[in-house]
Every structure is written in structure tokens, then in C-alpha cells.
Amino acid sequence: MGWRKDANIKMTSATQAVLDEPRDPPAIQIRGASYTLLVLELPDPKDQTFYSRLADKIGQAPNFYRFAPVVVDLKDLADAPPFNMAEMGRRLRQHSLIPIGVQNGTPEQNKVAVDAGWTVFREGRPSLVEVGADGDKRTVETPDPQAEDTPAIETQAPPAVADSDSPDATAMVITQPVRSGRQVYAHQGDLVVLATASPGAELLADGHIHVYGTLRGRALAGVSGDTRARIFCRSLEAELVSVAGYWRVRDDIPEDLIGQPVQIFLKGERVMIEPLS
Amino acid sequence: MSKIITMTSGKGGVGKTTTAAAFASGLALQGHKTVVIDFDVGLRNLDLVMGCERRVVFDFINVINGDAKLNQALIKDKRVENLAILPTSQTRDKDALTQKGVGKVLEQLKEDFDYIICDSPAGIEKGALMALYHADEAIIVTNPEVSSVRDSDRILGVLQSRSRRAEENLEPVKEHLLLTRYDANRVERGEMLKVDDVLEILGIPLLGIIPESQSVLKASNVGQPVILDTDSAAGRAYNDAVSRFLGETIEHRFMKPERRGLFQRLLWRTA
Numbered sequence: 418m419g420w421r422k423d424a425n426i427k428m429t430s431a432t433q434a435v436l437d438e439p440r441d442p443p444a445i446q447i448r449g450a451s452y453t454l455l456v457l458e459l460p461d462p463k464d465q466t467f468y469s470r471l472a473d474k475i476g477q478a479p480n481f482y483r484f485a486p487v488v489v490d491l492k493d494l495a496d497a498p499p500f501n502m503a504e505m506g507r508r509l510r511q512h513s514l515i516p517i518g519v520q521n522g523t524p525e526q527n528k529v530a531v532d533a534g535w536t537v538f539r540e541g542r543p544s545l546v547e548v549g550a551d552g553d554k555r556t557v558e559t560p561d562p563q564a565e566d567t568p569a570i571e572t573q574a575p576p577a578v579a580d581s582d583s584p585d586a587t588a589m590v591i592t593q594p595v596r597s598g599r600q601v602y603a604h605q606g607d608l609v610v611l612a613t614a615s616p617g618a619e620l621l622a623d624g625h626i627h628v629y630g631t632l633r634g635r636a637l638a639g640v641s642g643d644t645r646a647r648i649f650c651r652s653l654e655a656e657l658v659s660v661a662g663y664w665r666v667r668d669d670i671p672e673d674l675i676g677q678p679v680q681i682f683l684k685g686e687r688v689m690i691e692p693l694s
Numbered sequence: 695m696s697k698i699i700t701m702t703s704g705k706g707g708v709g710k711t712t713t714a715a716a717f718a719s720g721l722a723l724q725g726h727k728t729v730v731i732d733f734d735v736g737l738r739n740l741d742l743v744m745g746c747e748r749r750v751v752f753d754f755i756n757v758i759n760g761d762a763k764l765n766q767a768l769i770k771d772k773r774v775e776n777l778a779i780l781p782t783s784q785t786r787d788k789d790a791l792t793q794k795g796v797g798k799v800l801e802q803l804k805e806d807f808d809y810i811i812c813d814s815p816a817g818i819e820k821g822a823l824m825a826l827y828h829a830d831e832a833i834i835v836t837n838p839e840v841s842s843v844r845d846s847d848r849i850l851g852v853l854q855s856r857s858r859r860a861e862e863n864l865e866p867v868k869e870h871l872l873l874t875r876y877d878a879n880r881v882e883r884g885e886m887l888k889v890d891d892v893l894e895i896l897g898i899p900l901l902g903i904i905p906e907s908q909s910v911l912k913a914s915n916v917g918q919p920v921i922l923d924t925d926s927a928a929g930r931a932y933n934d935a936v937s938r939f940l941g942e943t944i945e946h947r948f949m950k951p952e953r954r955g956l957f958q959r960l961l962w963r964t965a
């Protein structure tokens with residue numbers, strides 16, 4: 418299981434210091450982010466049945482595996498003779514996987530991997546979820562040890578990677594009140610506001626929005642189109658709430674929900690407001 | 695021919711938004727199709743004064759940026775027929791107001807409305823310039839005090855030099871003076887400028903005198919333009935001003951302090 422987590426790295430371009438420039442180019446932003454990757458254990462590169470069994474495995478959930486970034490685990494191959502890693506990468510790509518790195522390799526293997534255009538991972542933390550057998554949808558289930566009839570190919574797959582229909586796990590947390598006229602946007606993630614959002618404030622998120630104070634301004638969840646995004650707030654006094662572009666203005670919010678803790682979500686094209694009990 | 699009328703002042707807090715709401719409602723009540731636009735990006739008070747803040751989805755800036763169609767952003771007034779409000783945004787940048795963008799929206803509004811009322815922000819910066827650039831007529835909202843009069847003078851200069859009519863050598867913007875928050879008692883005591891003093895300095899025709907009145911604050915608290923409160927002096931004064939604007943001749947009132955009887959003089963605190 419590959420798991421990589423970096424602290425937020427912010428790199429500012431040197432050109433920012435040149436104050437005399439009439440127009441500074443925008444600063445280059447590099448940030449850290451953590452993703453869950455698939456790890457493919459490679460028992461024996463010479464095993465002729467490997468790729469056909471891999472094809473079977475992928476056939477169970479083709480959408481899940483399509484273009485999935487994969488880390489190849491070489492832990493069983495420390496004593497194996499050298500093999501053609503670039504060729505292996507090509508074959509994985511034929512199966513719609515995208516190898517991006519190796520882990521647990523010997524120094525020689527690591528060098529070959531880097532030459533093949535991959536990176537070297539330290540072993541990540543395993544994750545306790547697996548691909549559901551129901552095919553296309555990435556469902557999260559507890560693993561069933563009995564079901565493992567092909568132990569040679571093991572994929573453990575949490576649903577975050579390239580799962581475009583799920584909001585990213587990273588959240589933006591705001592601890593200060595969001596005042597009138599301010600706009601806060603959580604790109605590709607959730608927005609958590611621990612304080613109150615004033616009338617005239619605008620909360621936007623690609624994912625969910627949580628407001629632990631009173632929501633008096635506007636809240637727009639799933640602004641990039643995620644219809645599953647929700648808004649949760651402790652006290653609803655919003656001017657407008659919206660999910661994935663569908664909205665309700667204050668005039669369309671029933672009075673008995675005003676001041677209540679609620680969740681807001683989309684049902685078809687309707688914005689639903691439900692009290693939280 | 696539809697007309698663009700801008701409420702402007704230079705100085706802040708003199709009553710532009712109150713006047714824009716009152717005039718828009720008054721013109722609509724007299725049967726003219728009217729729209730009132732908030733140019734005060736970032737503060738956005740007009741929708742509160744008009745009582746439609748709970749129905750705002752899209753705004754003026756959305757329309758300029760092409761994020762929404764004009765008819766999606768226009769809010770029909772619930773009380774007065776023929777009246778629509780184009781609210782502005784509180785969160786977006788006022789740089790979104792471009793001369794071309796604003797011009798395009800105004801052109802489109804001209805197709806449907808007789809009067810387009812622009813509520814200008816204070817100052818003589820970008821927002822104010824955008825609000826007055828396209829004006830055919832301007833109502834200079836002034837309080838009877840020195841700083842307000844000076845700023846009005848300043849904004850008259852801007853109108854004469856930086857409006858579209860000035861730039862294109864057309865007939866100049868028609869100017870009207872509206873004296874608001876006029877407190878006859880304080881004028882009598884010499885604490886405020888007299889009407890004549892103001893007229894002498896500014897030298898533009900007087901459209902009306904709106905007395906200082908508690909009813910203005912009450913009206914904006916309930917989101918109802920004060921002109922609809924025909925019991926209040928301010929409401930009646932605004933009605934007179936609108937009628938004058940439309941060409942009627944009406945004598946100016948509210949210039950003198952109200953004569954109070956003995957009991958009223960003793961009991962004025964409860965009045």
C-alpha cells in the first residue's frame with residue numbers, strides 16, 4: 418500500500434522579489450497533497466500466467482483500474498535475477514495501469530526503475546479497504562480473506578485515487594468568522610468553518626461544507642459539479658444554499674428550518690434540507 | 695427613449711441608496727418600467743433597502759462576466775409592478791465593473807425599461823465613475839452641510855468631464871439637486887446650511903428637499919422604500935420630487951420647522 422504524505426511545501430518563485438518589474442508573473446505554487454495508490458506485488462516476473470491473471474483481476478472492475486497509478490512492490494524479488502522493468506511497465510500500461518514507481522527494491526532495481534522513468538517510494542501505510550467485486554463502482558468493503566484465491570496478485574485499493582466522483586480527502590479548516598464580503602473556496606475538497614459565516618459571506622467548496630457556527634451567508638457545495646456534496650450546519654440562516662449548481666434562496670427555505678441544525682443535499686434536481694437530529 | 699439616472703454624491707452616507715430606492719419605486723408607481731442597479735460592489739445595500747435580499751441568486755457582476763443572463767439576475771419587486779432590482783455582489787472584486795461590460799448591460803436594459811436608476815457608491819473612484827459614466831441625468835444627493843456640498847461640487851466637475859456625454863460631446867448630463875436629511879430646526883439654529891446657501895454654491899436646479907426623518911431608518915429596517923410610507927414626511931417629500939422629475943410643478947415643502955402647539959411643544963419627546 419503506498420501512502421505518501423508531505424507537509425505543505427510552498428515555493429515562491431524568485432521573480433517575486435524583483436519589485437521593479439511592471440507586472441510580476443504569478444508565483445509558482447507547489448503544494449503537498451496525499452493520495453492513495455495501488456500497490457501491485459510482483460512475485461515472479463518470469464511467471465507466464467501473471468498477465469493473464471492480472472487481466473482477469475482487472476476485468477472484475479475495469480473502471481476501477483482504468484489509468485490507476487500503480488506502485489510495484491519488489492519485496493519478493495530481492496534475490497531474483499535482473500529483469501526488464503521497462504518492458505514490464507509497457508505491459509502494465511497495456512492493461513490500463515500506469516506504473517509510477519517501485520518500493521522495496523534493491524539499489525540496483527531502484528536505479529533501473531528511475532531509468533525507466535519511475536520514482537522510488539518508501540513503503541507506505543497499508544489501508545484496510547478493497548475493491549468491491551461488483552465491478553465498476555469503487556465500493557469500500559472490509560476485506561474478505563476467504564476470497565483471496567489468487568494471492569500472487571494482490572491489490573488493496575482505497576477509493577481516493579482518480580476517483581473523480583468523490584470529494585478529495587483534504588479539507589480546508591477556517592477557525593475565524595467569515596465576514597460579509599469575504600469569499601472562501603476549498604478547491605477539490607471540503608470546507609470546514611468552525612465559526613459563523615456572516616450575511617454577505619460566501620463559502621464555496623468542491624466537496625462538502627460544514628459550518629459549526631451559524632450559517633448566515635451563502636454556501637455552495639460541489640461547485641465543480643459534484644452532486645453528492647452536502648452542506649451541514651449547526652444553525653441555518655443562510656441567504657442561499659447550493660449543491661452542484663442547484664440552489665435555494667432564503668425565501669425558499671421553510672421558516673421552521675431557520676435556526677435549526679440541518680444537512681442539505683441534492684435529490685435529483687431538488688435541493689433538500691433536512692433537520693439533523 | 696429610456697433614460698439612465700445616476701444617484702451620486704461624492705460623500706458617503708448622505709442618502710443615495712435611500713433615494714435610489716425611493717425614486718425607482720416612485721417612477722414605477724407612476725407607471726414607468728423601472729430598474730434600479732446597485733453599483734456599490736462589496737457593500738451591497740440596495741437589496742436590503744428594497745427588501746429583496748432573500749431572493750438574490752445572481753448579480754450584476756455575474757451578468758457582466760457572462761456567468762448569468764440578465765433576466766436570471768433581475769429581481770421583480772413584490773410590491774410594486776413595473777419595478778426590478780439588479781443587485782450587486784458583496785464578494786466579488788469591483789474591478790469586474792468595466793466600462794464596456796456595464797455599457798452592454800445598460801444597453802440590454804434599455805430594451806425593456808423606461809428608467810434605469812444607478813445607485814452609485816461614495817467617493818470618486820472606479821465604482822462611482824462607472825455609475826455616472828453612462829448617465830443621461832444625475833441626481834446629486836447632498837446634505838445641508840459644508841463637506842457634503844463640497845463633495846457634490848466635486849462630483850459635478852467629474853460629471854462634466856468624465857461622463858460619456860462629456861467625452862462624446864453630447865448634450866451634457868442633466869443635473870438635479872436633491873437636498874436630503876434636511877433638519878429645519880438645525881438649519882434655523884444655524885447648525886446646517888440653508889437651502890439658498892447650498893443652491894448658491896452648487897448652482898443647479900433643486901429637485902426636492904427630503905427632511906430628516908425617523909421613518910427612513912424604520913423603512914430600511916423592514917426593507918420597504920420610504921416612498922411607500924405616505925404618512926411620513928420623507929415619503930411625501932420623495933413623492934413630490936418624483937413628480938417634479940416627471941415635469942409637474944409642486945411647491946417645495948418641509949423647509950420650515952413644523953409649528954407646534956403648546957401641548958406638542960411640551961410633549962415632543964413622545965411624538
Ligand SMILES: Nc1ncnc2c1ncn2[C@@H]1O[C@H](COP(=O)(O)OP(=O)(O)OP(=O)(O)O)[C@@H](O)[C@H]1O
Nearest residue numbers: 706707708709710711712816875905906907910911
Ligand atoms: N431623510 C433621512 N432621514 C433620516 N435618515 C436618513 C435619511 N436619508 C438617509 N438616512 C439614513 O442615512 C444613512 C445612509 O443612507 P444611505 O445608505 O441611503 O446613504 P448612501 O449615500 O447610499 O450611503 P453610502 O455612501 O454608504 O452608499 C442610512 O442609515 C439612512 O437610513
Ligand SMILES: [Mg+2]
Nearest residue numbers: 710711734739
Ligand atoms: Mg449607498
